[in-house]
Amino acid sequence: MKLIPTGIENFKEMIDKNAYYVDKTNLIIDVLNEQVVFCTRPRRFSKTLNMSMLYYFFSIKEKENAYLFDYLNISKNKNALKDQNKYPTIFISLKDMTKSSYEKQMNRFKEVICLCAKNFLELLNSDILLDSEKKLFQKYVDNEIQDNELESALFNISYFLYK
Template identity: 30%
Template sequence: MIQHIPIGVSDFRALRERGLVYVDKTHLIQELLDRPGLLGLLLPRPRRFGKTLNLSMLRYFFERRDEDLSHLFEGLSIWRAGEAYRAHFQRYPVVFMTFRDVTAPIFEACWKAIQKKIEALFDEHRALLDAGALSEREARDYRAILDGTADEVLYRERSATCPRTCTAPTARRSSSSSMSTTSPSTLGSSGATPARSSTSSVPS
């Protein structure tokens, strides 16, 4: 069977399920899990060097969900590493955001696009609000972001503390994606576009 080279595919699941060529980078998961004292990791890469794809890979491995995604990792380095590593599979809440499509000629338009990204992220995790897991003030702020009435200060505060609802600290980076989980370890990478700063963390 001929495997095709992916062009512009930055989603790990799409790449694997479409049977595209994949250079196994899942050893990165093992390296991170082998460093429990790691508080932050900076991965500086130019654009188009697979930062988003790698963070997408981390998300699909660590994110807790009902659907079994083990087929994405079967035969790869992390799956052959042993049960100690597979024990972390789909175990943690994850917050993932990508800024790869946030482009604008002026800052105001860019900020509007970022606001929409934040609103979509909050909507994705609406269960926190519906379950009554937030304080009265947090719930009020959450609703303000969902309905688009929040001021700029609230967007900045809540976008910085959003992962706190999953009890995860974050590390700033300049790149196209972000992810956070319930662990004290953080992962970041940097690219060449300052407007695309974001955060990421993975479990230890």
């Protein structure tokens, strides 16, 4: 008997548990064909699940999970499969950003940046990054950034991964 996935937000968990899944892998084609994709949906409308699916498809760190897409629509698109597991991919969710004050919210966002950076510790050993870039990245890893540095944190991490 198939599982009815109530509250499952992780794509891998859903596929591995053989839960009912409405195949939304055509979203991957939309992402590949557009410069910007803006996903707005009401609460509880699978935004996090869709972002998780995109992460497992594109992330270079998830090659061992390529099987998740074997029987889904995207597996029939040979052009799209050329991009599978080829990119450093940042996956963050802001759904837990529900703190009661500005200060607590800023601290929570710093934690989000810290966790994001910790997923890419290999950047600290990169020969491509400048020492100053490694120093800044280490600040993200250590959660030692100031409020005014948050504005550019995701941009910087993305740039470092791009390099």
